[in-house]
Amino acid sequence: xxxxxxxxxxxxxxxxxxxxxxxxxxxxxxxxxxxxxxxxxxxxxxxxxxxxxxxxxxxxxxxxxxxxxxxxxxxxxxxxxxxxxxxxxxxxxxxxxxxxxxxxxxxxxxxxxxxxxxxxxxxxxxxxxxxxxxxxxxxxxxxxxxxxxxxxxxxxxxxxxxxxxxxxxxxxxxxxxxxxxxxxxxxxxxxxxxxxxxxxxxxxxxxxxxxxxxxxxxxxxxxxxxxxxxxxxxxxxxxxxxxxxxxxxxxxxxxxxxxxxxxxxxxxxxxxxxxxxxxxxxxxxxxxxxxxxxxxxxxxxxxxxxxxxxxxxxxxxxxxxxxxxxxxxxxxxxxxxxxxxxxxxxxxxxxxxxxxxxxxxxxxxxxxxxxxxxxxxxxxxxxxxxxxxxxxxx
Amino acid sequence: xxxxxxxxxxxxxxxxxxxxxxxxxxxxxxxxxxxxxxxxxxxxxxxxxxxxxxxxxxxxxxxxxxxxxxxxxxxxxxxxxxxxxxxxxxxxxxxxxxxxxxxxxxxxxxxxxxxxxxxxxxxxxxxxxxxxxxxxxxxxxxxxxxxxxxxxxxxx
Ligand code: SF4
Ligand code: SF4
Numbered sequence: 001x002x003x004x005x006x007x008x009x010x011x012x013x014x015x016x017x018x019x020x021x022x023x024x025x026x027x028x029x030x031x032x033x034x035x036x037x038x039x040x041x042x043x044x045x046x047x048x049x050x051x052x053x054x055x056x057x058x059x060x061x062x063x064x065x066x067x068x069x070x071x072x073x074x075x076x077x078x079x080x081x082x083x084x085x086x087x088x089x090x091x092x093x094x095x096x097x098x099x100x101x102x103x104x105x106x107x108x109x110x111x112x113x114x115x116x117x118x119x120x121x122x123x124x125x126x127x128x129x130x131x132x133x134x135x136x137x138x139x140x141x142x143x144x145x146x147x148x149x150x151x152x153x154x155x156x157x158x159x160x161x162x163x164x165x166x167x168x169x170x171x172x173x174x175x176x177x178x179x180x181x182x183x184x185x186x187x188x189x190x191x192x193x194x195x196x197x198x199x200x201x202x203x204x205x206x207x208x209x210x211x212x213x214x215x216x217x218x219x220x221x222x223x224x225x226x227x228x229x230x231x232x233x234x235x236x237x238x239x240x241x242x243x244x245x246x247x248x249x250x251x252x253x254x255x256x257x258x259x260x261x262x263x264x265x266x267x268x269x270x271x272x273x274x275x276x277x278x279x280x281x282x283x284x285x286x287x288x289x290x291x292x293x294x295x296x297x298x299x300x301x302x303x304x305x306x307x308x309x310x311x312x313x314x315x316x317x318x319x320x321x322x323x324x325x326x327x328x329x330x331x332x333x334x335x336x337x338x339x340x341x342x343x344x345x346x347x348x349x350x351x352x353x354x355x356x357x358x359x360x361x362x363x364x365x366x367x368x369x370x371x372x373x374x375x376x377x378x379x380x381x382x383x384x385x386x387x388x389x390x391x392x393x394x
Numbered sequence: 395x396x397x398x399x400x401x402x403x404x405x406x407x408x409x410x411x412x413x414x415x416x417x418x419x420x421x422x423x424x425x426x427x428x429x430x431x432x433x434x435x436x437x438x439x440x441x442x443x444x445x446x447x448x449x450x451x452x453x454x455x456x457x458x459x460x461x462x463x464x465x466x467x468x469x470x471x472x473x474x475x476x477x478x479x480x481x482x483x484x485x486x487x488x489x490x491x492x493x494x495x496x497x498x499x500x501x502x503x504x505x506x507x508x509x510x511x512x513x514x515x516x517x518x519x520x521x522x523x524x525x526x527x528x529x530x531x532x533x534x535x536x537x538x539x540x541x542x543x544x545x546x547x548x549x550x
Contacts (some may be wrong), residue, residue, distance in 0.1 A: 074459040077500035141413055148422065155434070162436040162514065168500045176505070193436070194547035216412050220405035 022050050027378070029058050035132075035382075036389030038363075042370075042378075049378060052370040054363060059393040067353035072098050072320045075353070077168045079340075082357060083391040086125035086334045088117045088157065088167045090391075094340045095170040096264060097329030101322045101344055102172065104314050108266075110174035112307040113192065115265045116200070117157060117169065118331075119296040119303070123207060124153045125334035126289045126296075129386045133286060134218050136383040137227050142217050149210040152203045159193055172320055174313035191312060197304045204297045211294055219290065228282035232369055232381035235280060242365040246336025246358060247288040248385055252280035258332040270302045282384035289386070292334075321348055333358050335386060357394055359387035435543040437516035438499045440530075442538030443490055447511035450485035454503035454512060462496035463503060464489060492535060494520070494528040515541040 028039040037058035043051040063082060067075050079094050080087035092114055099105060106114070131146040154164045161167035161176070169176050176190045218224050234244070239252040249256055255276040259267040275291040277284035322344040330339035339356035362385050370378055424431045433439060450467035466489040472482040504512045515538050522528050 070459060071457070073502060074457070074500075077459050077498065077502060081498075141409070145416070151422075158437060159434045160436070162434075162438045162501065163499065166499065168502075176501075190436075191548045193434075213412055217409040221409055222403045222405050225405075 020045075025375075029055075035387060038389055038392070040366075040370075040378075042375075044375065047374050047376075049370050049373050049375060052367055052378075054366050056360075056363070056389075056392055059389050061390075061394065063394045064353050064355055067350055069349060071348045072172060072322065072350070075350070076170055077166075079355075080166045080168060081390065082355065082394055083125075083333065083335065083338075083359070083388050084165055085128050085388050086121040087163075087165050088121040088161075088169065089125070089331070089333045090338055091167070091170045092118055092265070093329050093331035093333075093338050094342075095172060096331065097327050097340045097342045098172050098320075098322060100329055101325055101327045101342060102316070102320070103323075104173045104316055106174045107311045107314055108308050109310040110312050110314075111265050112303055113160070113175050113312070114170065115267065115270075116300055116303050116307070117160065117167065118265070119300050120153050120157055122334040123293050123296050124150050124157070126293050127153070127210075129289050130214055130218070130286075130293075133383045133386075134224060136379050137224060139218070139221070139224065142214060145213055145217065146210060149206055152206055156196070156200055156203055159196065159199075160190075171313060171316075173316040174311070177312040200300060200304055204300055207293060207297045211290060211297075214290060219287065225283065227377075227380050228286065228384070231282045231377050232373065232384060233279070233281045234365065234369060238365070238368065239280070242368065243361045244336065244365060245361065246333065247275075247292060248285055248336065248362050250274065250276040251285040251288045253278040258330060258337055262330070264331055266303075267299075269306065270299050272296075272299050282380050285384040285386070319348065321346065322350070330356070335359055335388070335391070336362060355394055357391045359389075359391035360394070363387050363392055433516035433518065435516060435546045436514070437518075438501055438514050439516040439518045440494070440514075440520060440538050441492055441497075441504060441535065442513050442515050442542055443532065443535035444511045444513070444539055445487055445490075445532060445536055447509045448487050448490065448507075449509050449511075450487050451508065453506050453508060457502050457506045459500060459502060460496055460498060462493040464491040464493070487532065490532040490535060491529050494530060495525045513539070513542045515539075516543060517541050 022043040022045050025042045025044050026039065027042060029037040039055040039058070041053045041055060042049050063078060066078060070078065076091055076095060080091045083090045127146045127150040131143040131150075134142040157167060158164045161169040171177070234248070234252045236252045236254050239249050239254060244252070245256070253276055255274045257274040258264070259272075260274055272295045275288050275295060277288055322342075324344060324346040326341065326343040328339055328341045330337050332338075336358040337356070338358050341352075341354035341356070342350050343352040345351040366382070366385070369381060373381065450465060452465055455461070455463040455465045465487070467485050467487050469483045470486050472484050474481050501514065504514055517538060520528075520530075
């Protein structure tokens with residue numbers, strides 16, 4: 001065989017054997033686009049993802065087990081660390097569940113305070129998304145703008161609760177009403193500090209402004225559109241099948257919002273629209289969140305007009321004991337439905353606490369939606385689902 | 395997938411215009427070490443202890459969710475009120491440590507203390523190079539007492 005022939009043979013052999021085995025690519029656990037410590041084991045064929053398997057659990061802190069040996073008051077301090085981007089919002093469903101179990105109801109003013117703080121938490125969570133999502137797509141400027149504005153929201157939360165991220169402000173039967181429980185000195189009331197409403201409405205004006213700014217910076221940006229429009233489409237039936245909730249579900253055209261459909265707190269007394277978009281792609285998921293900031297601003301504006309004065313705390317026994325029974329309570333977290341299933345055997349601590357954390361359920365769609373996508377789109381799709389790893393692993 | 399690209403990206407330039415406008419504005423930043431950041435009065439910075447009020451009831455240590463309060467005390471006889479009556483005793487605090495390396499700033503201890511011995515103060519400058527030094531003892535916790543702020547005025 002001449003060398004020429006040999007070359008010819010090997011070339012044809014190559015063209016036959018072009019079916020190369022898939023490469024396994026490990027993304028994470030420490031990768032900036034994974035929002036923490038999520039590991040993705042992807043089988044890739046060139047730039048295309050054939051299959052992806054999320055590996056979770058790097059941040060498992062065992063909240064469900066911890067809760068079995070903690071009193072209800074102590075669990076409240078723990079649960080706002082599940083989703084730390086919106087700490088207050090994960091306290092609310094837990095405390096509502098315990099209240100349902102014990103048959104107490106918080107006074108009106110406490111309910112309104114909870115509503116205002118939940119919406120502030122929603123704005124701050126969405127602002128984090130609005131800042132980090134363009135960052136993942138390569139735009140650093142929106143980060144500066146929206147994190148700057150988030151600081152005003154966090155200041156408001158801190159002013160009322162004393163904590164920026166971990167408010168620990170909900171109590172069974174109301175909100176934290178006094179600093180100390182002592183009787184030797186005058187109790188320090190924890191009602192809203194003076195000027196809070198004024199500062200809140202000023203901050204809400206800022207939020208309107210930043211929404212417009214983000215519209216200019218991100219929504220109308222052609223590069224962002226190129227990366228997100230038509231990418232990672234989740235059809236409504238698939239979204240329901242995988243149990244998505246929150247903005248991810250509403251971006252697929254299902255206008256389902258627990259604040260409307262299973263109203264809790266005083267959401268039935270305020271007017272707001274459930275934002276939904278028909279497309280189901282990354283761009284729509286981003287737009288839904290941006291519009292929800294505007295809706296939250298609307299809710300807070302109404303709430304500070306409507307909030308009545310009155311007590312912050314209903315009468316509850318000093319030692320909290322829930323009667324035997326079980327309850328599932330849920331609320332609309334910024335990221336979707338957040339639920340607690342509390343089983344009580346009648347003691348000071350729950351017998352079992354099951355947490356339906358939003359991000360975990362939203363993450364289940366990853367293997368399906370990433371199949372056949374390009375690797376650069378992986379970042380765009382994953383970012384648009386807006387999960388927090390603490391919320392996934394609990 | 396090919397997408398229509400309408401050069402020269404008007405949206406991009408509108409965004410850059412906003413960036414330019416922001417560039418000439420003053421940034422709302424506190425230049426921390428030179429300028430002190432003043433936290434709100436309710437901020438949960440550090441816990442201070444009023445030793446005179448504490449009766450060594452251990453409630454705070456028991457209710458703390460991560461058991462980071464260490465208390466030891468002893469009883470001291472105060473003498474009898476009448477001859478033959480039961481000896482009156484007083485609990486005295488020997489050790490009161492809070493491990494700030496472990497504390498999660500939940501505020502449960504401050505809330506459950508029935509004798510108003512614990513207070514929040516918004517001080518925050520107590521970081522240490524060694525995590526073990528974050529254990530504040532009785533004397534250190536008492537020092538913080540001077541920084542307890544007045545309760546802010548309330549909204550009606
Ligand atoms: S703030 Fe919470 S964690 Fe810290 S010492 Fe008090 S009870 Fe314990
Ligand atoms: S609860 Fe108060 S009085 Fe009791 S040991 Fe703790 S600080 Fe002292």
